[in-house]
Amino acid sequence: MSQQLVERLQREFGDRILAATGMHGDESVTVSRQDLPLVLAHLRDQEGCEQLSDIVGVDHPERAARFEVVYLLRSYSKRHRIQVSVDAPEDEPVPTACGLYRSANWHEREVYDLFGIPFSGHPDLRRILCHHQFEGHALRKDYPIEQGQECTRPENLFSDEDIAHAARRANEMSSSPGAVVDELHPSDLLTINLGPSHPATHGALRAECLLDGETILDARTEIGYIHRCFEKEAEDHTWAQVMPYTDRLNYCSAMLNNSIYAMAVEKMFGVEATPRAQAIRVIVSELSRIIDHLVCVCTNLVDLGALTNYWYLYNVRESIYQSLEKLCGSRLTTNYARIGGMSHDLYDGFEDEIRVKLQELEQGVTDVTKLVARNRIFLDRTVGVGAISTADALNWGYTGPCLRATGLAWDLRKEAPYSGYDQYEFDIPTGTNGDTQDRIMVRMAEMVQSRRIIEQVLQKIPGGPVDLDDPRMVLPPKAQVYGSIEGVMNQFKLIFEGIQVPAGRGYGFGEGANGELGFYCISDGTGHPYRMKVRPPCFPIFSSFTSLVQGRMLPDAIATLGSLNIIAGELDR
Amino acid sequence: MDILTALLQGLPGFGGMSDQGLFITGAAVMATLMFTVMALCAIVFTWMERKVAGFIQSRYGPMRTGRWHGWAQAVADMLKILGKEDIIPAEADKGLFVFAPLVVLLGSLLAWVAVPWAPGFVAADLDLGLFFIFAASSMVVIGILMAGWASNNKWALYGAARGAAQMVSYEIPLALATIPVIMHVGSLNTQDIVIAQQGGIWHWFILRDPFLFVAFWMYFIASIAETNRGPFDMPETESELVAGYHTEYTGMRFAFFFLAEYANLFLVSLIAVFVFLGGWWSPIPGLDFAPALTFVIKGILMVFLNMWVRWTLPRVRVDQLMYLCWKVMIPVTLLCIVGSGILMITSGAVG
């Protein structure tokens, strides 16, 4: 389907499509910088590409046009996706896509921050992940990774002019005759920092709110508090060594990150894991999804003051964690998947244990649903709070439960089945208003669906080997290592030189707990990723936070923040 | 008071004392007793809160300190708090900051003076009893405002502003809900209010007429708001305002707020008991063996009810809180007053 799209584009734009490639099913076209807005607008308006999923910057120091910027687009109505890439010589601006896609704002800031590629026409081109005092651009190939920089000075997100402007605007809006409220002065407004160290931010992120009484006139967010430049780290490691770093992205559902990363690299090889490995990945991924949803729902309810629900669900989470710990030795940083298989097989009795725990889960979900679903206070606090329409959500780059809460039944496990998800029966829960209540309820329903999936997998889990029989990526059995020269050589090369991923590029993605989690990989065949871009689902979602809370009250902002499930680990990478 | 004076008279050495001397000594003993009970109840109720919360949340709560169900946990916490550093922020208004916890503590303590524990056993037998209790406990608002303002902290300011708005608002339905009872009693004296409920559970004011029944629940809701506890914990709202008005407080000064919260909790529960739930009378007439004990047990049951609500419901938003007070509870309590007055005339019931 995507191939036909490329053909249509070529017919439409002719020579202005400079190149078209289709590797591993990822269709990509190259256009010039001048044509970029035109092509993007055409794709959005004529080809139904409602969403700009991500923008990837690539540094090629040896090329004349040093940088390359890749736009990942997805159509939900026509179910295709396409990548548009442009070349950008150093210091020459690329036209912004902010006017077309709101999600472009943060993605372009990220590219600007990490590569120093300017975007002309961008409304707010500042650093985003790195500190404002930081010098240099970390993802450029010539950035010295040993160089440490001390950045300590916090930044005021609102200038005095911003505050004065907000006061003026508020006065204009409330200038109804006879109103009780008198004129606002800039000095009447209070800026208050929600985070980085606040009970409701659940991670280090900051939202500076401009308040008139309890009403938020404006809010600005600052992220990057735990930015560790995962993408740079990946370039400095072998493909296999990246696996443990993926744990730290979304630390609530590390298994999902592991599996999707392994899948992305396998895609570069053009192989698929064995049926048993796929089944195991589905089980642990769904368990991770359950844990992630539990964390989100529980903390969201705690933010709403309903502390008891937390315990009803967290006991289940603890119980699942015990099994995961037994399985891979650790709770959060699981590091369980491998390129071409899994670290090891399930332990004996795993299946029965999980069945019992899923029973507990069902009980917990039922209890909590009873406590909140029809509770007047809960409904008053959540219905209509932080609501967003499907069209806006797509434009902002929403995926996953937050998108489904708006009423769009879109799940990558159904739309682009991987790991054998097409063999299992499950429903896609959706909401109607895209508000906080819908987001909570969609997550609750998804946990039940995850249970359904796991039960089906447990019923017909295939036997056979866990790892692929492929010496390019899987270590040989110990008997071979000790018994044959090929075995020794194979082990030696894989350990010392790393997995030699064939040169090329590929975008591997799957349904993470928060939405579409993707790894955009470029290999130059040296055994290290040349470029590894993560698409963290909560990054574009959080970029819409300001628009969700403007004009609402402080407690609403907290309820909304909790329901978006912002995980600082993957937000900041 | 009378009982205590009589008791003192019987003691060697007090026999020769003048009546005035006896009165003052008795009052001093009572005052000390009151403070001890209050400190004790704060300790007992923090432990109880943890156990109740644990029970509701299918966990244990404290289990180690003192072996038996962690009974000594609250004591240990108090001792630990004694050894904590007292931090006064550089930007704070020192004088106000230092005195705010005392105002809150004394405000909630003062009201205890008029609580009728048993026949004749009340620290100050005031004609204005109930009125005095409401007046004294409203001092807490001033303390909270002082704390929030003096901290020079935005979260504290919000906590204090919300707290003040909430507490003054809910004071109105709180006071109005007791008015139908006073109509039936014809006196504000706390002893008189209890005496009027003699004769078993059907004579308790909560079951006297439907309006009084409604008034009781209005009082109960308002009392939760008055003590700043969930679902109305606006001034603290841990997940929104960090810790609200006491964000900047540490050590003993923080503990005073804590003590005051539980003292207040028990106080409003005791008021509910002696105004609506028959005070020291047992539900079955003639079984009044230990009036003070009956009174305290009923109080603890009310505290339990309060905790149950706190650990079950989510928190309301500040505008919803105000909506509930001004647009629901005040009209309803006014209706109760009128309704009860009319019922008194039509039924011809006097007393």
Add this chain to the structure above:
Amino acid sequence: MFERFIPVLLVLGVAGAFSGVFLAISFLLGPRRPDALKDSTYECGIPARGSIQIRFFVRFFLVALFFLLFDLEAVFLYPWVVLYKGLLASGAGGFALTEMGVFLLVLLTGFLYVWKKGGLEWQ
């Protein structure tokens, strides 16, 4: 008359004294190691900006005003309420109730006016 309030003063004294003792103990036992960071105002890890002594949200003042009105009303109700039973016994119950009904009606009119005017809306 006022000697009934002596216990009130005594309780105040005793409680004040006990609080003082507790503060003194904590003063003696607790460490005192102030530093600039510890004594700074907490605002989630970012240095606080601006003053908090601002013209505060007008709603709070309105609430304070309404409180004054209604609390005064409650104060007026109390004497009537205390006497109501007596009046009832002497056969003047109907008159007493009407009287208070008129008072409440006046009050209610004001209340409804405030309600209609939106004075009770929070936002």
